[in-house]
Amino acid sequence: MNALAEKLNAALGPVAEMLSPAGRRMYFPYGGILGQGAEAKSCGINATIGMAFEEDGSPLVMDCFAGQTGLGRKSFLYAGSFGLMPLRETWKKMQVKKNPSLRGKRFSMPVVTNALTHGLRIAGELFAAPGDEVVAPDLYWDNYSLIFEEVCGAKLCTFNTFRAGAFDAAAMKRALSAPGGKKILVLNFPNNPTGYTATFDDARKIVAAVKSVAAKGKKIVVVLDDAYFGLVYEKGVHAESLFSEFADLHENVLAVKLDGTTKEDYVWGLRVGFITFAWKGASDEQLAAMAAKAAGDVRSGISNASSIGQHMALNAYNSLDYSRQKREKYAVLKKRYGIIRRLLASHREWRELFEPMPFNSGYFMCVKPKRADPEAVRRLLIEKYSTGTIVLSGLIRIAFSTISCEKLPALFSNVADAIRDIRYRGV
Numbered sequence: 207m208n209a210l211a212e213k214l215n216a217a218l219g220p221v222a223e224m225l226s227p228a229g230r231r232m233y234f235p236y237g238g239i240l241g242q243g244a245e246a247k248s249c250g251i252n253a254t255i256g257m258a259f260e261e262d263g264s265p266l267v268m269d270c271f272a273g274q275t276g277l278g279r280k281s282f283l284y285a286g287s288f289g290l291m292p293l294r295e296t297w298k299k300m301q302v303k304k305n306p307s308l309r310g311k312r313f314s315m316p317v318v319t320n321a322l323t324h325g326l327r328i329a330g331e332l333f334a335a336p337g338d339e340v341v342a343p344d345l346y347w348d349n350y351s352l353i354f355e356e357v358c359g360a361k362l363c364t365f366n367t368f369r370a371g372a373f374d375a376a377a378m379k380r381a382l383s384a385p386g387g388k389k390i391l392v393l394n395f396p397n398n399p400t401g402y403t404a405t406f407d408d409a410r411k412i413v414a415a416v417k418s419v420a421a422k423g424k425k426i427v428v429v430l431d432d433a434y435f436g437l438v439y440e441k442g443v444h445a446e447s448l449f450s451e452f453a454d455l456h457e458n459v460l461a462v463k464l465d466g467t468t469k470e471d472y473v474w475g476l477r478v479g480f481i482t483f484a485w486k487g488a489s490d491e492q493l494a495a496m497a498a499k500a501a502g503d504v505r506s507g508i509s510n511a512s513s514i515g516q517h518m519a520l521n522a523y524n525s526l527d528y529s530r531q532k533r534e535k536y537a538v539l540k541k542r543y544g545i546i547r548r549l550l551a552s553h554r555e556w557r558e559l560f561e562p563m564p565f566n567s568g569y570f571m572c573v574k575p576k577r578a579d580p581e582a583v584r585r586l587l588i589e590k591y592s593t594g595t596i597v598l599s600g601l602i603r604i605a606f607s608t609i610s611c612e613k614l615p616a617l618f619s620n621v622a623d624a625i626r627d628i629r630y631r632g633v
């Protein structure tokens with residue numbers, strides 16, 4: 207094993223046992239080109255780095271690129287594998303502001319990823335390997351299968367998502383308690399596909415379940431996919447990330463937070479996300495060691511995330527109008543949520559056709575057709591009603607984030623009509 211990896215593992219101590227074999231081998235190449243480049247940073251003549259500069263020392267960038275962005279030419283330089291420090295510092299402060307329970311808790315500096323998918327992949331590579339079980343609710347974002355099963359070779363073990371209209375924390379506990387070694391628990395609130403976020407009661411049960419399994423000696427890596435963070439539309443819902451709870455829950459619990467600009471700041475193509483770590487008793491040195499593992503993984507996969515994207519995000523967060531604009535866009539989605547709630551309440555005749563799954567947040571909601579094959583409903587919705595939906599795990603997922611208020615009544619009555627067609631008219 208590389209000496210730098212050994213050094214990081216030694217710093218991590220018992221937490222290193224939670225890493226996959228690849229995670230244990232991972233290190234950030236502080237030596238080599240990067241280390242030598244860093245040492246030469248203040249040199250008058252610096253011939254180390256693979257970028258190009260003009261005769262006057264400014265970044266050598268063509269106007270046909272630079273002229274498009276309104277950003278300075280420096281935004282075309284590499285951002286580095288950890289990401290731009292001012293952005294990381296800003297995001298860390300924002301994490302505390304958005305999750306007041308994090309105040310005073312120790313957690314790593316976020317490492318910039320090429321948005322959340324890449325963060326999930328890094329978490330997978332650092333912690334999941336053949337023989338490991340990744341525990342997730344059975345209503346999950348389908349990319350988890352590709353990442354954790356196909357790439358990492360781990361086994362995805364799902365548990366029942368809902369019981370009596372609430373999150374089935376007891377089913378989660380049973381899955382975590384199953385024999386075998388360490389478990390990787392993936393939680394995603396607000397959830398894709400259901401649009402559900404744990405209520406305060408759910409959150410209490412989830413945290414208590416993880417704590418009691420960890421207290422029996424099981425090591426648990428809790429991966430929090432916070433892609434839709436902040437988009438909560440009901441009172442009584444746990445709007446903060448559960449990262450705040452898991453950050454110092456138990457020595458056997460390692461929390462990994464994945465978040466970023468994509469969904470919560472409505473910049474899907476920007477590709478700027480973050481991976482952040484915390485565990486009970488972690489020292490600054492240990493958190494930096496885990497961040498170095500993540501940055502090493504970034505280096506090995508994409509070298510570094512888009513510098514332009516990172517500069518844009520930083521400028522937006524520093525903009526005095528950011529909070530107002532964010533509230534304005536949140537209100538657009540919340541209004542649609544409210545309309546859907548009213549539609550479902552007023553159309554009692556739909557109740558025998560489909561059952562809405564619990565939802566209170568995010569971009570989506572799901573309905574379960576009654577006595578009609580969901581895939582047949584989806585097809586008919588396209589062919590007869592020019593209405594596109596997604597079928598997942600026997601549910602029809604409706605992305606209300608994409609549908610104007612005006613079209614929502616037609617969307618839901620089309621779903622009802624398509625189910626009726628299939629049930630009564632044998633279409």
Ligand SMILES: Cc1ncc(COP(=O)(O)O)c(C=O)c1O
Nearest residue numbers: 321322323347394398431433468
């Ligand atoms: C639950 C969840 N996590 C992560 C992602 C990926 O986000 P990104 O586009 O930032 O990679 C998505 C995208 O649909 C998602 O629904």
